[in-house]
Each structure stands twice: as structure tokens, then as C-alpha cells.
Amino acid sequence: MTAYWFERAFIGDRWQAEVRLTVAEGRVASIETGVAAQRGDERHQAALPGLCNVHSHGFQRGMAGLSERQSRADDNFWSWREIMYRFLDRLTPEDVAAITAQAYAEMLETGFTRVGEFHYLHHDPAGAPYADRAEMAGAIAAARAASGIGLTLLPVFYAHGGFGGAPPAPGQRRFLSSIDEFAALFDAARGKLSGDDRIGIAPHSLRAVTPEELAALLVLSPTGPVHIHAAEQLKEVEDCAAWSGARPVEWLLANAGVDERWCLVHATHLTSPEIRALAQSGAVAGLCPVTEANLGDGIFPGASYLAAGGHFGFGTDSNILIDAAQELRALEYSQRLAHRARALLADADMPFVGMHLFVRALHGGAQALGGSGGLAIGEAADMVSLDMDHPAFAGADDATLIDRWIFAARAGAIDCVWRAGVKRVEAGRHLDAEAIAASYRSCLARLLA
Template structure:
């Protein structure tokens, strides 16, 4: 049994002093508060529960920074997507494992301890299924095992190029399945998971799945997370209205039985009535503010959504920049830019923005990935330790500590990270960072040669 003692720890969405966590078999065996440090304790200053990254495309870490050149006057999400399609054309399972491991190590270093991998790259470069239909899912599982991050695998069903079962493009050939093929993929993926990894299902979007296929997917996976891209782009909304007479989130809420096991990724473009209905559904909005800014997606209506009781988690999506605090910071800053005001994602009962954002992202992210949230007996020992000797924390008290981390700290604010009780990050670096990075560099050099 491992014993960790902290000066303070975030327990039940508030700070407790003198906290001892005893860990056995990867889980928290006991939580003591008001405890005095004892011989045998490993001592640290501040403990936070690790955050869940609700939305990642691991392989896209390899193209970060490669799409920032203007290629046409109307550069937007759709032109970026063509660059992404060209990048993935050459990827092998080993490439995906190497690139994804780099992303996962960076996630752990910045405070994410579990990731929801929205995994849609299934087939070989010609678009043919591998002999093992879950070959690529196995690459994701290898990356998780190599880094130690917790995994919620979200195999993606993708069958069409646009609403109304439009034919897919050539660039989408590596994603495509019919229902029977996807069922085989899902069955083949489950044995590749280990530890406390879990699995859900991810209809890619209403562009890529018909209503009948969506119903079949839900029958195929009656429990566990359900994730779907929704209303990321204005063109998507317009195309959905032309197809169905309803907006994407409106259609899902009215036809798909959206409830607490659903996570609607982005939901950037919501009408007023959709905001309140999505909040009331119990589903989680999966927000990826850094990627949404990078792609020019738009700004999620977070103020109204939270006022209506909505739940959210954050994700790194394209992995253009992997940083948990940056996602939370970008969410608040997007609201400030849109409304030209400050401290918007706080309230009378939670006046400090950082603490409010962290608490909500912690709870919503765990719900979206189907795991319990926080540092509590029986939960996975997923712990993030802040380094209070970091200059950004000078003079911090309980009220301002999370604000200092999210809004003012740069690299080095995180000291250690434990995932399932194993220390994966020490002195701010993943314990296998050099080996992971060396494999990643060799992979990218070959791909871009």
C-alpha cells in the first residue's frame, strides 16, 4: 500500500487540509483529512483529482502546426479537413501508436489522467479492413499502456459523406463501415483493453450516420458512453436543416433519446431553445476551446448553458496544443471576448472562475467517460500534484490557487501525476518522456520526408 500525504487536497469540490491518501491495487483505499504527516508518507504540497479529456483524435498530434499556412482565401474547417485527410493517408498502426503515445504523455504532464479517444481511423491506406478489424484500436490501446493514461475507447461509426446518406469522399475511405462491419470491429476491440479501460460508441455525426444506423448503434451498445460531433460548423447546421428541417442538436434531442450517457462534442452553434433543452437532457457538452479557436469553429454559449444547469467536459480534439489548464482558460477567455466582460463563468456561490471551471469540468468529464469523479474511496488513484514553489503560486491561498494555475501558470506548475496509483509524471515530466519522444520524432521525420 502506498501512502501519500498532502498539505491540502481537492476533496468533494473543496479544499481539505492535511490529507492522507492510501492507495492499494490502483485505487484509493482510504482518505484521511486533518492528518499529520507520518513516517512512510510520501509528502507533497497540493493534490487535485486528474481531469478527463473527453475528446481526442490522437493521431492528429502529428500534424500540429502543419496547417497554419493560408492555402486559399476562404480557409476554414473544411479546407483544414482536406489537409488532415492527406496526412493520415500514410499512417500505419505503429505510426498511430507512436503519435498517440506522444499526445497521451503530454496529457498526463498537464493534468489529464483519462482520455476519451474518438477513434475513427480504422482501415489500411487503401480503405480495406485489416485482417484484425480492430488493428488500429489496438494501436490506441498500446499508446495508453505505454504512457499509463486511462482509456475510454470510443470506436467511431462513419458511413456517409453528408446528410441524407450522401456518398463518402475518397479521403474518408479509411473510416468507413457498415453496421455489420462495425459490430465486428467493436467486438474485436474489447479484448484489447486492459486495466480499468472502458468502451463506448461514437456515431461520428449526423452527416456520417443515418437515423436507422444510429438506432442500430444504440441497440448494439445499450450501456456506456455515447459521443457524437454536433453543430460544430454553421454549414453543418444549414445542411442539417435542409435535410431534416431541424438543427443537429435539436434533431438529436427530439429523435435519439439523448440522456446522461451522451456527450455532444462541440455543440458550438446552438439556438436559444437548444441551449435549455441540452442542459435539461442531462447530457454533457464536450468542449474543445483550443481546437475550436484554431479551426475557427465559433464560440459555445457557455454563460447561458451553465445558467440553465448544463454540464460540460473539456477535450483536446486535434491536439494542436495539449494542456488541460489552457482548455479551461480558453473557455473563459472566449466568453470574455464575445461579451467584452470578465469573470463570466463564475457565480454567486462559486465566485472564483478557476475553481468553478475545474469543478464543473471534473464532474462533467467523468460523466462523459463513464467513470466516477474525484478523490474518494474506491475511485482510481488518479492524482495531480501542483508545485507550490512555482513562482505563479507565490502568495496563493485556497481561494486563488486554481485561478493561479489555470490563468497564470506556465509550464512546470505540475509536479507529479499518479494514474491508477502509479507515478507517471515526476518533476513535471513523464517518466518515459524521452523514449516516447524519440519514437515520435522518428515517426514524424519518416512521414514528412
């Protein structure tokens, strides 16, 4: 058993003073507040629970910065996707492991302690299954082992190139499976997991999955998380309406039994009735504000959705820039730009924006991934300590401390990060950062030569 003492810690959605916390077998064994440190306790200034990153494509970290050149007058998500397809065409399982480990190490350094890996790169460059169907899932598990992050693996079912079962494009050949092939892959991927890893299921989108296939997938995985891309781009919304007479979120809510175990990733383009219905379903909206801004997807109706009581979590998606605080900040700033007003994502019970966003993301992310929803007895000891000597925290009090981290701290605000009681980050750097980065640099040098 290991004991920690914090001058203050965020327990039960509020700051508590003089907190002594013990950890046994990776989980919080006891919490005492208002107590003195004991001899041998590891001491820190301020502790937050780690956040869940609800949506990641780990391999895309390797192409960060490679798609920022104008290639045509109407550059958008769909032109970016073609660049992404060309990049992934050359990736081996070893490449995926190296790139994803780098992404996961950066996630830990910024306060994410569990990741939902939306994993669709299943097959070899020709589109044929590997001898081990789950070899690519094994590469994700290797990246998790190298970094130490918590993993919720979300194997993706992908069968079509457009709504109504349209044929896939050549660039999608590494993703494709029949239901029977996917069932075998899903079982094999489960065998790659260990510890408190979790597994869910991810029908890619309504453009890649028919209604019949979606129903079969839900039978294949009757419990655990269900994640799906929905309403990310306007073209997707228009094409879905042309196919079905309904918009993507509208169709899912009416036909798929969406409930608390679902995460609708992006859900950017919602009507007022969809906002209310999605909030009432209990599902999580998986928001990725940095990627959505990078791809020009649009602005999620955050103020209206929160006012309706909707749940949300945050993800880094394309991993163009990995920073938990930046994701929260980007959502609030997008609302300010859209509404020309300030402090929109807060309420009377929790008027400080940063704290409100953090608490909502903490609980929504845990719901979406089956992770820890805070520092509590029996939960995984996923902890983040802040460096209170950072200039952004000068004179900070409990009310503004999280706001200062999210809106004012830049780099260097996080000191240590523990995942399941194991310290993975110290003095702001992952303890294996150099070895992980060396593998990443070697991989990218070869891929981009």
C-alpha cells in the same frame, strides 16, 4: 498499500488541510484530513484530482503546426479537413501508436489522467479492413500502455459523406463500415482493452450516419458512453436543416433519446431553446476550446449554458496544443471576448472562475467517460500534485490556488501525476518522455520526409 500526505488536497470539491490518503490496487483506500504525516508517507504540497479529456484524435498530434499556412482565401474547417485527410492517408498502425503515445504523455503532464479516444481511423490506406479488424484500436491500446493514461475507447461509426446518406469522399475510405462490419470491429476493439479501460460508441455525426444506422448503433451498445460530433460548424447546421428541417442538436434531442450517457462534442452553434433543452437532457457538452479556436469554428454559448445548469467536459480534439489549463482558460476568455465582460463562468456559490471551471469539468468529464469524479474512497487514484514553489503560487490561498494555475502559471506548475496510483509524471515530465519522444520523432521524420 501506499500512503501519501498532502499539505492540502482537493477533496469533495473543496480544499482540505493535512490530508493523508492511502492507495491499494490503484484505488483510494482511505482519506484522513487534519492529520500529521506518518513515517514512510510520500509527501507533497497540494493535490488535485486528475481530469478527463473527453475528446481526442490522438494521431492528429502528428500534424500539429502543419496546417497554419493560408492555402486559399476562405480557409476554414473544411479546407483543414482536406489537409488532415492527406496526412492520415500514409499512417500505419505503428505510426498511430507512436504519435498517440506522445499525445497521451503530454496529456498526463498537464493534468489529464483519462482520455476519450474518438477513434475513426480503422482501415488500411486502401480502405480495406486489416486482417485483425481492430488493429488500429490495438495501436491506441499500445499508446495507452506506453503512457499509462486511462482510456475510454470510442470506436467511431462512419458510413456517409453528408446528410441523408450521401456518398462518402475518397479521403474518408479508411473510416467506413456497414453496421455489421462495425459490430465485428466493435467486438474486436473490446478485446484490446485491459485494466479499467472502458468502451463506448461514437456515431461520428449526423452527416456520416443515417437515422436508421444511429438507432441500430444504440441497440448494439445499450449501455456506456455515446459520443457524437454536433453543430461544430455553421455549414453543418445549415445542411442539417436543409435535410431534416431541424438543426443538429435540435434533431438529436427530438429523435435520439439523448440523456446522461451522451456527450455532444462541440455543440458550438446553439439557439436559446437548444441551450435549455440540452441542459435539461443531462447530457454533457464536450467542449474543445483550443481546437475550436484554431479551426475558426465559433464560440460556445458558455455563460448561457452554465446558467441553464448544463453539464460540460473538456477535450483536446485535434491536439494542436495539449494543455488542460489552457482549455479551461480559453473557454472563459472566449466568453469575455464575446460579451465584453469578465468572470462570466462562475456563480454565487463558487465565485472563483478557475475553481468553478475545474469542478464542472471534473464531474462532466467523469460522466462522459465513466472516469473518476474526484479523490474519494473507492475511486481510481488519479492525482495531480502542484509545485507550490512555482512563482505563480506565491502567497496563494485556497480560494485562488486553482485560478492561479489556470490563469497565471504557464508551464511548470504541475509536479507529479499518478494514474491509478502509479506515478507517471515527476518534476513535470513523463517518466518515459524520452523514449516516447524518440519514437515520435522517428515516426514524424519518416512521414514528413
